[in-house]
Amino acid sequence: MILASREPRRHWPRRLTLALALGLLAVPVFTQAATPAPDPGAPLPYVIGLHEAYLTPDYWAARLDNADAPILDRAQIQAQNARMRAEDSHIQDIAALPAQLSATQVRDSIGALSSWPKRALYDEKGQAIAPGLRTAIEANLDLDAVPAQVAPSYGLVVKRAALRTFPTRQRVFSTVGDTDIDRFQESALFPGDKVAVVHRSADDRWLFVHSERYSAWIEADAVASGDKATVLGYGAKGPYRIVTGATAHTAYTPEEPRVSRLQLDMGVRLPVLADWPAAEPVNGQQAHASWVVQLPVREADGRLRLVPALLPRSQDTAADYLPLTPRLLLQQSFKFLGERYGWGHDYDTRDCSGFVSEIYRSFGVLLPRNTSAQAISPALDRLPFTSKDSKAVRDRAVTDLQVGDLVYIPGHVMMAIGHVDGRTWVIHDTAGGSWFGADGKRVQAHLNGVSVTPLEPMMASDSVRYIDRITNIQRLRAKNP
Structure with a gap:
């Protein structure tokens, strides 16, 4: 226009x-x-x-x-x-996705993002991306495996994770010597972000997801799958802690490494377990100097579990949006x-x-x-x-x-x-x-x-x-x- x-x-x-x-x-x-x-x-x-x-x-x-x-x-x-x-x-309302998506809808969503750039691409050593590598990356999209009808599944992001153009960690650059701008890097999602999963890569290591603000590929180990009501209901009720620093981190804990020193970026909102018993430790540490927050973790089978974690009071957070x-x-x-x-x-x-x-x-x-x-x-x-x-x-x-x-x-x-x-x-x-x-x-x-x-x-x-x-x-x- x-x-x-x-x-x-x-x-x-x-x-x-x-x-x-x-x-x-x-x-x-x-x-x-x-x-x-x-x-x-x-x-x-x-x-x-x-x-x-x-x-x-x-x-x-x-x-x-x-x-x-x-x-x-x-x-x-x-x-x-x-x-x-x-x-x-x-802005996408993943809660409003239909119970079944057609194969054409899923392929179109992936194709809108995962289109190989027309410009020449180079790796971190300044070598042109070989045709064989391109073929392997595009094959990992596994578009032929999309069934006629796809039922979206739902999950919570368990750690800060990259959103990628293609299901690969391969970094690519459009200028030799400039390795700051990876052309396959799209964005990131943060702990507690909600996603709808509509496809898996051929190697089963990547998921194509819709989130509120973006659709892209994310590594499967960054997403824990749960039923729709649990996923969409996560954090729906307060009390909360809002991250108001550039970043904040949960407390270190060897007892539960999945929520240890977890990076939380500005604006992340976490539910607080306000009724946590004062005398009961959280992951080996008494909670009086921290907020007890609830975080999603991924079990060995990929399923979602919600666990307590400590967010130290020293971290830059607030009880509500500023x-x-x-x-x-x-x-x-x-x-x-x-x-x-x-x-x-x-x-x-x-x-x-x-x-x-x-x-x-x-x-x-x-x-x-x-x-x-x-x-x-x-x-x-x-x-x-x-x-x-x-x-x-x-x-x-x-x-x-x-x-x-x-x-x-x-x-x-x-x-x-x-x-x-x-x-x-x-x-x-x-x-x-x-x-x-x-x-x-x-x-x-x-x-x-x-x-x-x-x-x-x-x-x-x-x-x-x-x-x-x-x-x-x-x-x-x-x-x-």
Whole structure:
């Protein structure tokens, strides 16, 4: 679909001003504080315009008049998520899958993902992927074995696990020497995530699964199979612990290695066994300094079992999703600062779209997985751009960005954090980045992690700015009938 050029009346500030005048919007307009600006601290080398204080969330929160005003309250977030599930085709309701799927439906789902790239692919040693290896990987899809009717089975993910394009651990790359971006790496699922299994690989080591936000291949040993009601009912009732740190870990336990030092990523929600007897140890350790949570494990036969585990109180967790305010958005995003970039959640970290979706997940907000889907989601307050939009229109939209706004260019997303001295600043999980140095030459930075940068100087080439490439800006705000 080709988007028409926007009319001036669709520009956000006018729209928001009108809505506020009519008393229809609860969301506040974020304005710069009238109090003196905080000290930016010492300038830092290399990244253009960066100062020491810019690397702290408190600096940006102190510049706001309304850092603690709710953007959306809990009821509005629930309504937002309901809208996301109803309106965005990238969000899947696995509970609504029919009892039987046709072979064509299953093959089409797999074929939509597992299509061999047209570009040349190389292994970690820079050798081209041999035709025989390609044949073996494609044969492992085992599409001819799909029966005429497939009854989906259900399971819970028991450990952080990769979602892959093909049922293989083989890493492949499109550029010799660049082994950071594995083209078969799609995403990841986390402990407690719910999946519907619709197919197995020929070697029986991989499952093709549907989850709420993605369909892909996952290693079979990462999924425990259970009846539909148990799987879909897991964690349906509180109390809970929500992971609010970049990551948290369960306590070490030799008695139950399956839940020992288990990585839990931001936004993961675990049910708490609140009635656990105070005097009864959990896996050899008394529980007074921890939360007793319930986690899924996989038995030797692949079946699901729910077991207690200890989540130390020292870990960064909360009893409920965080209130969605500018201050807390800043705090949550900066908890990832400096984390290595992980394409498709590789390296046990995350990429740009995973970064923003996991920040928002700690507030209970559901977003699609990939930038291409997030950027056009009809469930958000979208401001689209086309080639017809002038530099002035784009610059004005950047100037009007608010904390938490998501800025999309092809293949990348950034989150706005504030404005300083005529520049708009973003935090983003980025593999690269470039800008012009003092000598007039373009600096090709290898940031390769969660970084804070100004938006205006960022260049996509010698003549094209990031701002010139913006395709969409997405904002969360209250919507009214």
